[in-house]
Amino acid sequence: MRNILTISKRELTRLRARVGGDARATFIAFALGALVLAWFTLQSPPTIGAGIYRVGVSPDAPEIRDGRFSIVILDRATGVARLNQKAIDVFVDGAQVLTRGDDKSLYAAGALKRYLEKRETARVNAEFDLAHAFPLRIEVNYFDAVNAAQSFAEMLATPTPALQSTAAPASASDAAVREQIREAASGALPQIKSLTDRQIVVPSLTTPPNPFGQVILAFLFILPVFLVSVFFTSGFMDEKTNRKLTMLLSAPITPFQIIIGKMLPYVTFSLVGVAVIAVATRGDPLLALAIFAPAVCFIFGIYLIVPMLYRTFKDTTFISMLATSVTTAYLITPAMFSGISDLAYMSPITLAVKMYRNEPFGLQEYLFAATPLVLIFALALYVSTRVLNEEYLMGFRPIHRKLADAIFLIINRDHLSASIFVLSLLLIPLVYVAQLIALAISLNLPTTLMIGAIMGVAATIEEVAKSAGIAVLHERGLLRSTRQMLVLAFLSALGFLAGEKGLLLVTLSAVSQSRIAGVLFNTGLLPVPLAAHFVFTSIVCLLTTRFRVRYPFAVLVGAFAHALYNLILIRGIQ
Amino acid sequence: MTALPSTSLRAGFAIVKKEWRSITREKTIVIAITIQLFVASFSSALLIGLLSLYDPESISVNARMNLRVGVVTSDFNTPLARYLRDGNLRVSLFADAADATRAFERRAIDVMLVVPPDTLEPVEMKMILPRSETFASFILLILREPLKRYENSLRQERGVVVNYTEVPGQPDTTFQFLYSVIIPMLMLFPAFVAGSLVIDSLSEELETHTLETLYSAPLSLNTIFAAKIFAAFVVALAQCVLWLALLRLNRIDIQNIGLVLLLAAFIAATNIVLSAFTATTLHDRERSQFVYSLFIVIATSVSSVIDAAPIQMVTRLATGDYYTGIADVAKYALVFLVALVIFFRVTKKMVVV
Numbered sequence: 035m036r037n038i039l040t041i042s043k044r045e046l047t048r049l050r051a052r053v054g055g056d057a058r059a060t061f062i063a064f065a066l067g068a069l070v071l072a073w074f075t076l077q078s079p080p081t082i083g084a085g086i087y088r089v090g091v092s093p094d095a096p097e098i099r100d101g102r103f104s105i106v107i108l109d110r111a112t113g114v115a116r117l118n119q120k121a122i123d124v125f126v127d128g129a130q131v132l133t134r135g136d137d138k139s140l141y142a143a144g145a146l147k148r149y150l151e152k153r154e155t156a157r158v159n160a161e162f163d164l165a166h167a168f169p170l171r172i173e174v175n176y177f178d179a180v181n182a183a184q185s186f187a188e189m190l191a192t193p194t195p196a197l198q199s200t201a202a203p204a205s206a207s208d209a210a211v212r213e214q215i216r217e218a219a220s221g222a223l224p225q226i227k228s229l230t231d232r233q234i235v236v237p238s239l240t241t242p243p244n245p246f247g248q249v250i251l252a253f254l255f256i257l258p259v260f261l262v263s264v265f266f267t268s269g270f271m272d273e274k275t276n277r278k279l280t281m282l283l284s285a286p287i288t289p290f291q292i293i294i295g296k297m298l299p300y301v302t303f304s305l306v307g308v309a310v311i312a313v314a315t316r317g318d319p320l321l322a323l324a325i326f327a328p329a330v331c332f333i334f335g336i337y338l339i340v341p342m343l344y345r346t347f348k349d350t351t352f353i354s355m356l357a358t359s360v361t362t363a364y365l366i367t368p369a370m371f372s373g374i375s376d377l378a379y380m381s382p383i384t385l386a387v388k389m390y391r392n393e394p395f396g397l398q399e400y401l402f403a404a405t406p407l408v409l410i411f412a413l414a415l416y417v418s419t420r421v422l423n424e425e426y427l428m429g430f431r432p433i434h435r436k437l438a439d440a441i442f443l444i445i446n447r448d449h450l451s452a453s454i455f456v457l458s459l460l461l462i463p464l465v466y467v468a469q470l471i472a473l474a475i476s477l478n479l480p481t482t483l484m485i486g487a488i489m490g491v492a493a494t495i496e497e498v499a500k501s502a503g504i505a506v507l508h509e510r511g512l513l514r515s516t517r518q519m520l521v522l523a524f525l526s527a528l529g530f531l532a533g534e535k536g537l538l539l540v541t542l543s544a545v546s547q548s549r550i551a552g553v554l555f556n557t558g559l560l561p562v563p564l565a566a567h568f569v570f571t572s573i574v575c576l577l578t579t580r581f582r583v584r585y586p587f588a589v590l591v592g593a594f595a596h597a598l599y600n601l602i603l604i605r606g607i608q
Numbered sequence: 609m610t611a612l613p614s615t616s617l618r619a620g621f622a623i624v625k626k627e628w629r630s631i632t633r634e635k636t637i638v639i640a641i642t643i644q645l646f647v648a649s650f651s652s653a654l655l656i657g658l659l660s661l662y663d664p665e666s667i668s669v670n671a672r673m674n675l676r677v678g679v680v681t682s683d684f685n686t687p688l689a690r691y692l693r694d695g696n697l698r699v700s701l702f703a704d705a706a707d708a709t710r711a712f713e714r715r716a717i718d719v720m721l722v723v724p725p726d727t728l729e730p731v732e733m734k735m736i737l738p739r740s741e742t743f744a745s746f747i748l749l750i751l752r753e754p755l756k757r758y759e760n761s762l763r764q765e766r767g768v769v770v771n772y773t774e775v776p777g778q779p780d781t782t783f784q785f786l787y788s789v790i791i792p793m794l795m796l797f798p799a800f801v802a803g804s805l806v807i808d809s810l811s812e813e814l815e816t817h818t819l820e821t822l823y824s825a826p827l828s829l830n831t832i833f834a835a836k837i838f839a840a841f842v843v844a845l846a847q848c849v850l851w852l853a854l855l856r857l858n859r860i861d862i863q864n865i866g867l868v869l870l871l872a873a874f875i876a877a878t879n880i881v882l883s884a885f886t887a888t889t890l891h892d893r894e895r896s897q898f899v900y901s902l903f904i905v906i907a908t909s910v911s912s913v914i915d916a917a918p919i920q921m922v923t924r925l926a927t928g929d930y931y932t933g934i935a936d937v938a939k940y941a942l943v944f945l946v947a948l949v950i951f952f953r954v955t956k957k958m959v960v961v
Binding site: 052053061064065067068071074082083084085086088102104119120121122129131133137138140141142143144145146147150151154158162164165166167168169170171172173174175176177178179180181182183186189207208236237238240257260261264265268271272275346347348349350351352353355356359360363367471474475477478 | 630631636639640642643645646647649650652705706709710712713715729730731732733734735736737738739744748752755756758759760762763765766767768770771772773775776777778779780783784785787788789801804805807808809811812815816854858892893894895897898899901902905906909910912915919920923924927928929930931
């Protein structure tokens with residue numbers, strides 16, 4: 035522990051020297067200014083499509099206040115002329131809306147229609163009593179088809195929840211309507227309540243408000259972490275450029291202590307930041323810490339890998355950028371679906387959204403979000419402690435050589451079989467991320483090309499993951515026989531399959547009620563995919579070791595066979 | 609140190625080539641392009657997918673035709689049935705709730721609406737949905753528009769007039785997202801990347817003291833800086849051209865394409881000069897990148913409240929806004945020129961070699 039603190043202190047001294055002197059005040063002012071500004075901007079979530087449409091309005095038209103529309107006040111004749119001139123996209127003439135009939139004009143009218151609808155609802159609500167303004171209330175019930183009749187009878191027998199809470203029977207569903215007016219006005223996220231609930235909905239109040247607001251607010255917690263991460267990665271790079279790492283590594287101190295020591299100040303800073311932001315945004319600081327601590331660890335875990343692979347400044351910047359965008363996608367994406375699918379709990383930001391909505395969540399949801407993050411953090415720590423040596427860090431080699439060296443350093447030479455099994459298992463999250471990136475990018479291709487391309491790329495990624503360890507062992511002359519190679523190929527296939535199914539199981543246990551479950555589980559018996567994985571990995575390894583085919587070509591052959599198998603499988607299912 | 613213009617030009621170009629070589633050899637540019645493609649594709653797939661969850665009009669007619677709605681009512685002429693049919697839904701009318709329940713059990717109908725007679729009191733309808741999260745929310749989404757129309761007809765019967773119910777228009781989710789998020793992002797991201805690139809390039813020379821070696825060559829400091837700025841600028845410009853070409857290949861109509869490119873070029877150039885200024889002022893990568901990322905955060909925050917901000921300008925030019933044109937692009941050109949002049953005046957004093 036003392037060693038860790040010594041390293042932390044050393045890191046702080048380095049940092050103080052960096053931002054010290056006259057520059058410090060300016061620096062802090064600048065950073066604070068940025069945070070305050072960001073905070074003020076996020077007070078009103080940014081409008082997507084600011085200023086995209088030009089709208090002409092007659093003097094008697096209602097006032098339009100929405101960032102998407104730039105408003106010009108015109109009399110009727112000028113308005114129509116400007117509309118035909120394409121100077122404005124749509125003209126609101128009193129209670130009438132005029133369009134030109136081309137696409138842009140109709141899009142503008144479509145957006146305007148939704149805006150005006152909302153406005154009209156607010157006007158009607160203000161001008162009339164509840165019974166006149168909202169004459170339709172719908173009680174939503176969820177039945178199983180099998181005993182619908184019985185459920186129906188039960189439904190008629192029990193009063194609606196709103197009735198119980200209201201004193202006057204005349205305003206049966208009024209309480210529910212008032213609640214919805216309040217929800218619609220507060221801009222809360224749309225909610226689909228539990229399927230056993232009976233809830234009352236009002237059609238004109240179900241317009242879903244902007245779902246991005248709270249997600250962006252929750253992202254505010256992560257932002258400072260990304261900002262300080264540049265100091266964290268630079269901490270390692272400094273040691274490298276100044277050759278101080280040699281000294282550090284020869285001291286009686288473990289790589290693990292060095293890493294944790296260097297990480298500690300930044301993690302502490304980030305956690306303090308989380309607590310401060312929680313207090314500033316009227317959230318619960320302890321709950322926020324519990325929610326974001328795994329995410330903070332996860333982000334630093336990812337950034338820990340960056341300086342391990344770095345060769346030049348530019349590389350560090352771009353690998354960091356890639357890490358930032360993938361991490362952001364991982365954290366933000368699921369949260370967008372909060373209230374729609376349980377898969378949203380993949381991201382801790384969903385839990386933060388719940389926190390702001392004062393809704394409870396259970397330990398199971400928490401663990402579902404936190405476990406993968408903590409596991410990836412642990413994995414990054416493990417890999418880094420193995421590769422933290424001078425020879426590896428100082429070497430200027432192409433990135434694939436660096437990766438090969440890293441794999442070699444991770445493998446325990448006394449337990450080759452176990453190492454290969456675990457390696458394949460641990461690479462699963464990386465494989466999934468790489469496939470996700472490939473899938474996203476392939477969406478730009480025409481559909482016919484897309485399916486072929488994504489299957490090819492996905493198969494290539496998997497084949498690399500399964501065979502890389504064995505190829506590295508072969509290169510270092512640690513493979514004694516073809517038989518040993520085949521055994522390792524089998525173990526690699528087994529590890530990969532175990533990881534794949536394990537991940538699936540974890541995901542499915544959380545979303546078991548959704549329809550995806552059925553589709554994903556319907557993958558046939560396990561021995562078949564195991565045999566397939568084994569065969570493809572063996573092809574790659576045999577080609578590399580026995581036939582001296584260069585590794586990239588061997589992988590392509592294996593991937594081709596793999597893609598072909600997948601294609602046949604899909605055809606078969608159809 | 610003075611050098612002949614042609615020598616200095618040649619030497620400057622040698623630096624430009626060295627910069628390009630370094631980013632292509634190190635595959636940096638591949639990572640940069642991958643990031644942009646990933647962010648653009650991922651966000652569009654995600655947001656368009658997500659927004660369509662809230663946008664009933666984006667659901668195809670086919671999907672609607674397969675949805676069967678059972679309405680229990682004593683009035684078979686209820687306007688609700690008409691509105692549902694207008695929404696391309698299959699409607700069955702039942703006089704007796706028991707019959708409808710049986711149909712629901714047989715799965716002959718997907719959703720059941722029990723409509724009480726209209727007594728000018730609030731109508732308390734009951735909706736019975738299947739107990740499946742995804743399917744139920746899909747049905748709710750499709751039923752929203754017909755139910756809204758029914759609500760408005762009930763309002764009318766009660767003497768409440770609602771305006772703007774018959775506005776013609778198309779759902780604009782995709783249009784809006786494409787022109788106000790994707791195209792601006794693709795046009796501005798290269799500028800962001802190039803700024804980062806120039807900081808790394810300059811701070812690496814400053815930190816490892818290789819600028820001295822360059823300086824001892826027949827080159828002025830300004831030539832070295834100009835070469836580095838130019839190299840990063842061309843990289844940004846090439847990416848913008850690539851994105852515009854890809855967008856055109858995807859048959860996305862971009863108005864004022866020349867002006868869009870010109871605007872993107874000036875923004876990239878300004879950003880590169882400001883980044884170079886940061887690097888030469890602070891001398892090290894760590895602080896420069898930190899200040900640069902803060903600058904980006906501030907610029908994004910501030911620009912979301914300014915009407916003539918880069919994102920809005922790209923959107924307006926690309927959608928062919930009548931009031932936006934070359935004069936607006938010229939303002940950005942002016943900003944760039946001012947930044948450039950200040951940079952070359954000030955920087956020389958900052959960097960003591």
